[in-house]
Amino acid sequence: GEDVEQSLFLSVREGDSSVINCTYTDSSSTYLYWYKQEPGAGLQLLTYIFSNMDMKQDQRLTVLLNKKDKHLSLRIADTQTGDSAIYFCAEKRDSSNTGKLIFGQGTTLQVKP
Amino acid sequence: DTAVSQTPKYLVTQMGNDKSIKCEQNLGHDTMYWYKQDSKKFLKIMFSYNNKELIINETVPNRFSPKSPDKAHLNLHINSLELGDSAVYFCASSHPDSINYGYTFGSGTRLTVV
Numbered sequence: 633g634e635d636v637e638q639s640l641f642l643s644v645r646e647g648d649s650s651v652i653n654c655t656y657t658d659s660s661s662t663y664l665y666w667y668k669q670e671p672g673a674g675l676q677l678l679t680y681i682f683s684n685m686d687m688k689q690d691q692r693l694t695v696l697l698n699k700k701d702k703h704l705s706l707r708i709a710d711t712q713t714g715d716s717a718i719y720f721c722a723e724k725r726d727s728s729n730t731g732k733l734i735f736g737q738g739t740t741l742q743v744k745p
Numbered sequence: 746d747t748a749v750s751q752t753p754k755y756l757v758t759q760m761g762n763d764k765s766i767k768c769e770q771n772l773g774h775d776t777m778y779w780y781k782q783d784s785k786k787f788l789k790i791m792f793s794y795n796n797k798e799l800i801i802n803e804t805v806p807n808r809f810s811p812k813s814p815d816k817a818h819l820n821l822h823i824n825s826l827e828l829g830d831s832a833v834y835f836c837a838s839s840h841p842d843s844i845n846y847g848y849t850f851g852s853g854t855r856l857t858v859v
Contacts, residue, residue: 663847665847667850669786672852672853673852673853674749674835674850674851674852674853675788675835675837675848675850676850677847677848677849680847718786720788732790732793732801733790733848734790735787735788735789737785737786737787738786738787738788
């Protein structure tokens, strides 16, 4: 099917690490993305990973990719209240050359002070 | 400078009306998209244009008609609006040669049909 699955809600305390998980469906996906949506705003590209990579680190963000299990995760170190937002994972499927992204349903991250 | 801009930001209208949402990007991207985000925050692609040519047309009622006068603009016209059309509509653009094929999104148009 088309579904990209994410858990809907995560609550952490400020300073803790957050891990947001995602499973995707198409093993031929080339790029996988994490987007952040703050209230009332559009989606902001946070990071991406190419399918031949296992891990990518960018400052406080670490992306892990398990291609065998089709599992993607986003770890946010030292989570801040400003990280409270909805996080979407998305996959670009190789079978489409149109750049179409399939999004998960989003994980709402709540950071408590 | 705003990269992908949509107008209006908010639109409240009555059932049965016809309305348009406009989108413009100044990134020089070839491909533009319309996505619909429902009340549960689920994002679903509606249309995609590449250099003014329609390349994605998902299962969308034919009351929705996209128009791309040039590759920097993609407008969405909706006829005979229904309550179920209430959602946030996002425009986005991408360049196929970008290393990550990521999208740049506009800030959304919140459509409320009453």
